[in-house]
Amino acid sequence: MTRILLTKIAAACVAVSAAGFAQAQENVLNLYSARHYQTDEQLYSNFTKQTGIKINRIEADDNALLERLKNEGKNSPADVILMVDAARLWRSQIDGLFQPVKSKVLDARIPANLRGKDDGKGSEWYGFSTRGRIIVYNKANVKPEDVATYESLADPKNKGKVCTRSGSHPYMLSMIGSMIERNGEAATEKWAQGVVNNFARPPRGGDTDQIKGVATGECGVAVANTYYYVRLLRSTKPEEKELMSKVGFVWPNQKTSGTHLNISGGGVAKNAPHREAAVKFLEYLASDEAQGYFADGNNEWPVVTSAVAKNPTLEEMGKFKAENVSIATIGKNQVAAQRILDRVGYK
Structure with a gap:
C-alpha cells in the first residue's frame, strides 16, 4: 500500500512539474x-x-x-x-x-x-x-530646388556633391527598386551612372554619417531615412545642434511620384x-x-x-506626398537593382 501511495505521489509530482514547465515555456518569446x-x-x-x-x-x-x-x-x-x-x-x-x-x-x-x-x-x-527617404542638403552650398528629386542627384550641376551609403545596402536597394518600377531599368542605370559621376567621395558609413558629411561640407547633398534626421534634430548635444543648423531637407519628387x-x-x-x-x-x-x-x-x-x-519634431517636418509602389514589386526588383549598381561601379 505504501509503495502504491508513493508511486501515485511521484506521478502527481511529475505531472505538476511538467505542467509548470509547459507554462514556463509558454511565457517565453x-x-x-x-x-x-x-x-x-x-x-x-x-x-x-x-x-x-x-x-x-x-x-x-x-x-x-x-x-x-x-x-x-x-x-x-x-x-x-x-x-x-x-x-x-x-x-x-x-x-x-x-x-x-x-x-x-x-x-x-x-x-x-x-x-x-x-x-x-x-x-x-x-x-x-514607416520612414521616408529624404534628400538632405548643405544650406550654404546647395539650393533646395536643385535637389528636389531623386533623379536630380544625377544632374551634372551636382557633380562632386553627392554622398550616399553603400548602394548595396537594403535601404538603397529598395529605393532603387522603386525607381526601376517607375522609370524602367535603362533610365535607372543611366541615373545610377550619373550619381557615381557626381560622388563627393566613395560610398561609406550609415545615414547619420551622410547627414554629418553634408553639415561639415564634405558633401553637398545626401539621402537619408527620416528617423536618422529627426534623431539628430532632437539631440541635446551642442555639437550636433550646430551641425543640424547647417543642413536642410526636401521631400523628394513631390510634383511627380512622391517620396520613397x-x-x-x-x-x-x-x-x-x-x-x-x-x-x-x-x-x-x-x-x-x-x-x-x-x-x-x-x-x-x-x-x-x-x-x-x-x-513634435517629427510632426514639424510637415505633410508630404508618398509614392505608391507595392512592396512585392520593390522586392522583385532587388536583383535588377544590384546588377545595375555592379555595372556602373556603384559600390
Whole structure:
C-alpha cells in the first residue's frame, strides 16, 4: 500500500512539474530582430509587464538573420521575425520563413497595403512603422530646388556633391527598386551612372554619417531615412545642434511620384514553438501604446491611424506626398537593382 501511495505521489509530482514547465515555456518569446535601436528596450519591457512573457532576443542585420534562419531550418527557435526593410520582408516571405496569421486585431488596425499576401489563411507579415527617404542638403552650398528629386542627384550641376551609403545596402536597394518600377531599368542605370559621376567621395558609413558629411561640407547633398534626421534634430548635444543648423531637407519628387517610403515589420516564424505568444506580440505592436512609441522612441511614423504620435519634431517636418509602389514589386526588383549598381561601379 505504501509503495502504491508513493508511486501515485511521484506521478502527481511529475505531472505538476511538467505542467509548470509547459507554462514556463509558454511565457517565453524568441525574437529575431533586425531592429537594433536602444529605444526599443522600453517597447519590449512594456510587453513583458503586460503579459508576463519574457523576450529572448537575437539581433543582427537583415541578411545575417535571413542566413541564420535558413541554416536553422525546422529546428529554428524563432517565434517572431522583425525586419527593417520592405525588400527583406518580401524576401523572407518568398523564402517561406513566415507562417500565416489570422488576427482580427491586426486586420482591423494594419492597412491592407502594409500586410503580406493573404490566401485566405491570414497574412504572413505586417508593417508596424514607416520612414521616408529624404534628400538632405548643405544650406550654404546647395539650393533646395536643385535637389528636389531623386533623379536630380544625377544632374551634372551636382557633380562632386553627392554622398550616399553603400548602394548595396537594403535601404538603397529598395529605393532603387522603386525607381526601376517607375522609370524602367535603362533610365535607372543611366541615373545610377550619373550619381557615381557626381560622388563627393566613395560610398561609406550609415545615414547619420551622410547627414554629418553634408553639415561639415564634405558633401553637398545626401539621402537619408527620416528617423536618422529627426534623431539628430532632437539631440541635446551642442555639437550636433550646430551641425543640424547647417543642413536642410526636401521631400523628394513631390510634383511627380512622391517620396520613397520604407517600412519596419514582421511576422510569426514558420516553425515558431510559442505561436500564441508570437501572435500576442504582433498584436501588441499594433496597439496605440506601441504605435505611439515607434513615433516618440524611434522617430518613425505609426501605421495605425488612431495612434497619437507624440513627437513634435517629427510632426514639424510637415505633410508630404508618398509614392505608391507595392512592396512585392520593390522586392522583385532587388536583383535588377544590384546588377545595375555592379555595372556602373556603384559600390
